[in-house]
Amino acid sequence: MSEPLRPDICVIGAGDGGLSVAIGASAFGTSVVLVERDRPGGNRLGSVMPAIGLSAIAARAEAFRTASPFGIGGAEPEIDFKRVKNHVLEVVDQLKRNDAEERLAALGIRFIRASGQFADRQTLLAGDVPIMARRFVIATGASVPAPPVAGIETVPRLNYGDMLGIGQRPRHLVVLGFEPTGLALAQAFRRLGSGVTVIAAGRILDAFDAEAAAAVSRALRREGIDLREGARLTAAARRGAHGVRLTVEEAAGTATIDASHLLLAEAPRPETEALMLHKAGIAHGPDGIGVNRGLRTSNRHVFAIGGVVPGHGSIQRSELHAALVLRAILFRQPVDIGRSPAPLAAFTDPEIAQVGLDEAAARRRGAIRVLRWPYSESDRARLDGRTDGFAKVITDRRGVILGATIVGAAASEQIALWSLAVARRMTVADVADAAFASPTFSEIGKRAAIAYFGRFARQPRGFLGLLRLLG
Numbered sequence: 482m483s484e485p486l487r488p489d490i491c492v493i494g495a496g497d498g499g500l501s502v503a504i505g506a507s508a509f510g511t512s513v514v515l516v517e518r519d520r521p522g523g524n525r526l527g528s529v530m531p532a533i534g535l536s537a538i539a540a541r542a543e544a545f546r547t548a549s550p551f552g553i554g555g556a557e558p559e560i561d562f563k564r565v566k567n568h569v570l571e572v573v574d575q576l577k578r579n580d581a582e583e584r585l586a587a588l589g590i591r592f593i594r595a596s597g598q599f600a601d602r603q604t605l606l607a608g609d610v611p612i613m614a615r616r617f618v619i620a621t622g623a624s625v626p627a628p629p630v631a632g633i634e635t636v637p638r639l640n641y642g643d644m645l646g647i648g649q650r651p652r653h654l655v656v657l658g659f660e661p662t663g664l665a666l667a668q669a670f671r672r673l674g675s676g677v678t679v680i681a682a683g684r685i686l687d688a689f690d691a692e693a694a695a696a697v698s699r700a701l702r703r704e705g706i707d708l709r710e711g712a713r714l715t716a717a718a719r720r721g722a723h724g725v726r727l728t729v730e731e732a733a734g735t736a737t738i739d740a741s742h743l744l745l746a747e748a749p750r751p752e753t754e755a756l757m758l759h760k761a762g763i764a765h766g767p768d769g770i771g772v773n774r775g776l777r778t779s780n781r782h783v784f785a786i787g788g789v790v791p792g793h794g795s796i797q798r799s800e801l802h803a804a805l806v807l808r809a810i811l812f813r814q815p816v817d818i819g820r821s822p823a824p825l826a827a828f829t830d831p832e833i834a835q836v837g838l839d840e841a842a843a844r845r846r847g848a849i850r851v852l853r854w855p856y857s858e859s860d861r862a863r864l865d866g867r868t869d870g871f872a873k874v875i876t877d878r879r880g881v882i883l884g885a886t887i888v889g890a891a892a893s894e895q896i897a898l899w900s901l902a903v904a905r906r907m908t909v910a911d912v913a914d915a916a917f918a919s920p921t922f923s924e925i926g927k928r929a930a931i932a933y934f935g936r937f938a939r940q941p942r943g944f945l946g947l948l949r950l951l952g
């Protein structure tokens with residue numbers, strides 16, 4: 482056993498959350514040890530970027546295929562799958578350089594490649610190196626498990642990152658699960674010419690507004706994806722040298738699906754097993770490590786952030802947690818995870834982006850207003866021929882913005898405004914006052930906000946209220 486290291490901060494896990502804490506803390510001259518069992522980059526570089534990269538290229542194929550109403554092309558695009566993959570691999574490799582071990586060393590971070598496990602309340606073991614840090618930050622994320630069904634261990638299974646390693650375009654890809662990135666990949670492979678089936682035990686995109694999720698279901702089906710919502714995988718077996726045979730229970734009965742490739746896309750499960758949390762007195766459950774609103778665990782020297790914390794994980798949530806923990810550790814400021822909700826986005830086409838309360842959650846809370854505007858009323862959407870979708874803004878009775886959902890083109894770009902609005906408790910009048918570039922998709926959200934004043938315009942006394950609200 483070597484001499485113990487005694488840094489100010491020890492971060493476990495070098496995904497987005499862990500890297501943000503380590504790099505941020507070292508920039509303030511704090512001594513940092515970063516323990517990672519693999520290469521730095523975590524799920525963002527290993528899974529998300531390859532998936533979104535493939536999806537971006539597939540969108541080009543689809544644009545080509547659907548351009549004839551605008552007087553362009555009309556032919557089926559030729560797809561060279563090897564070149565598609567190589568392009569994405571090249572871009573992801575460039576992104577990896579930013580988080581390389583050499584760069585971390587140059588920033589003064591001591592990087593240890595080992596699996597971390599607690600030995601007691603104050604000590605983490607990274608291989609045979611004991612680390613007794615003033616504060617620990619657990620950022621070990623979450624990973625997609627194989628479902629517990631008969632035969633699953635015997636069949637070839639892929640995760641998101643593996644999709645760039647397969648030799649040929651899948652003849653028939655089965656996506657098991659209904660997480661946003663799995664659906665984006667399902668759509669990408671369909672657009673690149675594969676047959677695609679999605680087996681979803683519940684409704685797809687269940688973290689999103691139901692009406693918005695239904696718009697994505699319709700689009701996926703329209704593109705020829707065999708989307709089986711409410712279907713449950715009960716058995717898996719090998720078929721031939723590389724294929725898989727799946728047995729599925731559905732409302733209509735038992736079905737057999739033969740696939741060339743099987744992608745696991747069920748909800749990720751927090752990575753806590755290897756950490757020996759009980760030795761450090763850190764409470765946890767199947768959903769992850771319990772934290773208070775300041776992200777502290779039941780051991781007050783230990784914080785937990787990102788995918789390992791219960792809730793819907795996302796890159797932006799891990800980064801937000803990292804920023805809050807840095808404030809708590811370095812500046813001893815009180816922080817509160819409830820103050821700035823992280824937006825969620827699904828990079829399907831149409832995209833969905835959502836922040837704060839959705840309509841169902843807001844209705845459960847009582848008096849609210851739901852303001853809507855359809856893409857079909859937007860100049861920009863009509864010019865682009867992308868009129869599917871809507872923006873929905875949720876406010877309280879006084880017009881304070883509680884949440885927003887956008888489904889349609891560029892939804893993930895538009896949600897930034899609404900994240901700010903929810904975090905700062907802005908009102909619809911604040912948004913109505915702001916000038917937006919035109920013609921743009923972001924005007925759709927503004928139109929939804931202005932719809933709040935529609936009822937005032939129809940009532941003379943209310944009209945005076947409207948003038949007051951607009952200042």
Ligand SMILES: Cc1cc2nc3c(=O)[nH]c(=O)nc-3n(C[C@H](O)[C@H](O)[C@H](O)COP(=O)(O)OP(=O)(O)OC[C@H]3O[C@@H](n4cnc5c(N)ncnc54)[C@H](O)[C@@H]3O)c2cc1C
Pocket residue numbers: 493494495496497498499500516517518519520521522523524525528529595596597598620621622623624625641661662663749752755756786787788789793794795796797799828
């Ligand atoms: C398949 C998938 C697709 C997703 N798609 C999106 C998306 O499109 N957009 C989005 O915003 N979010 C997406 N998410 C969620 C998002 O990727 C994660 O919530 C976020 O990246 C988590 O960041 P993190 O730093 O908390 O953990 P991670 O990025 O998971 O990093 C955790 C790191 O800890 C390491 N580790 C684990 N245990 C130990 C240990 N005992 N010792 C040392 N190291 C350890 C792991 O090797 C890993 O590098 C997706 C998640 C999954 C699983």
